[in-house]
Amino acid sequence: MNSLELGDIPFLQEAVAVVGYPQGGDNISVTKGVVSRVEPTQYAHGATQLMAIQIDAAINPGNSGGPAIMGDKVAGVAFQNLSGAENIGYIIPVPVIKRFISGVEESGKYSGFCSLGISCQATENIQIRECFGMRPEMTGVLVSRINPLSDAYKILKKDDILLEFDGVPIANDGTVPFRNRERITFDHLVSMKKPEETAVIKVLRDGKEHELNVTLRPLQPLVPVHQFDKLPSYYIFAGFVFIPLTQPYLHEFGEDWYNTSPRRLCERALRELPKKAGQQLVILSQVLMDDINVGYERLAELQVKKVNGVEVENLKHLCSIVENCTEENLRIDLDDERMIVLKFQNARLATSRILKRHRIPSAMSNDLVDDQASKGETEASCTS
DSSP states (O other): OOOOEEOOOOOTTOEEEEEEOOSSOSSOEEEEEEEEEEEEEEOTTTOSEEEEEEESSOOOTTOTTOEEEETTEEEEEEEEEOTTSSSOEEEEEHHHHHHHHHHHHHHSSOOOOOBOOEEEEOOOSHHHHHHTTOOTTOOOEEEEEEOTTSTHHHHOOTTOEEEEETTEEOOTTSEEEETTTEEEETHHHHHTSOTTOEEEEEEEETTEEEEEEEEOBOOOOSSOSOOTTOOOOOEEETTEEEEEOOHHHHHTTOTTHHHHSOHHHHHHHHHOOOSSTTOOOEEEEEEOOOGGGTTOGGGTTEEEEEETTEEOOSHHHHHHHHHTOOSSEEEEEEGGGOEEEEEHHHHHHHHHHHHHHTTOSOSBOHHHHHHHHHHHHHHHHHHO
16 A cells, blocks of 8 residues: 655645545545635634634545545545535644644643633724834734733733734734735644744733743643543532533533523633633532432532632542541532532431442542542551
8 A cells, every 4th residue: 555645735726635434335435625715723623723724525424534635645634514504624734733743752642732821802993003002013913811821821911912923923813924825813823833832922011012932832721622531520429419510511411502501601611711720610510319418409500619618629629628527517609609518427428328329339430539549548658
């Protein structure tokens, strides 16, 4: 067999052939189309915005992972289509493929694509440019929000004007030059950087220009978008099932999950930023009925704020607070100013009873079991 070489990004209107085994037959299928767009697009599987090539060839289930061939070289890999539209498919371009492969080769695992950790607003209106002291020849975008876990949080400030990224001028609509007379959002330059690589950023702050160095790294959202190859975490106490909020949990509310899932949880999942590393939004997902929790059954699907007055950082932290409780009462403060109060010893006895009734082998997921065991070993070694 002859291997195919990776080519370049095709130009608009260039023809590509998508090869694969889509539904509708058993033999190999070849569909032909032309390149319609090259721009950053939301990747359905990666949940990130990366460069993608839009083509008008049909990409159906079974095509994903198949090559898109231009001449005798691979122009990209087919991976998704636009539902509700006719013949709009997307292929992953070669620069993204190479960036992924080099990252895995260097670190042995996929760590994600880099992010600056900021949200920007266009400055196409002349009044906003004048307000922030931009001269007529200046172009750039306004920094509106910064992720506290990013390096930019310590260096950039809200209301900075981002003028250049690595010496490339940023237009008022957030785009940078790309190939011949084309433009692309400057996010593409950020995503092509390697983790822990430094970028030189020119900003306008209080009417003065500054050149700043920012370290780029992949940033994880507060609420995970995907949970591939990972068992869900949970902790059960007195019939209350606590889990970290994830988008797959919200997807369980059906295809129209954006409208049918709990509104507050959905808003937080899509918009809230983490304040510290390891933070999770812990929620009470359901109540396994028992005498111990009568009257609390309507409190499901609420976020857990505090346990015995201590703010909950993540599920491991909640588990640790509950397991090490020394007080008579256990108080759990929830969202919407709701609360749960339990007699701790009675609740602990009820937990084993509830687990037995529902045939649940463990009160916590394996990741929490391992964590509790390692904590116990540490405490034992300290005591000895």
